[in-house]
Amino acid sequence: MSGDWIVNVAGAALIAAIVWWFWIARPRVVKAQSDLVEIVVANGVYTPARIEAHAGTPITLRFLREDPSPCAEQVVFDTLGVSAELPLGEAREVTVTPPAAGEYDFTCQMQMYRGTLVVK
Ligand SMILES: [Cu+2]
Secondary structure (H helix, E strand, C coil): CHHHHHHHHHHHHHHHHHHHHHHCCCCCCEEECCCCCEEEEEEEECCCCCCECCEEECCEEEEECCCEEEEEEEEEECCCCCCEEECCCEEEEEEECCCCCCEEECCCCCCCCCCEEECC
């Protein structure tokens, strides 16, 4: 009986961990407020990395490459057949029109940088 509080504390900690994992730590999905979204390319990640878009509607992604490594110099939308060179320190806009709902990944050539268009 005297150990009950430990069980309660452990239970509360577990619940907190679950809440953190499923609600707070989820990758941020950025809803396109307009048809233009800015994406920073730095430190091995696209920020934001998940972008919501709409099927059949063109969306422009403005890439700002801050990473000088050659790894970051190209962005490839494999399933959309689109790729672009990203000049260092200069914005480069890429417009794509996802044809249907689904998830469309975009990556660097070596697939270290990874992002996803979440299309509804
Ligand atoms: Cu790369």
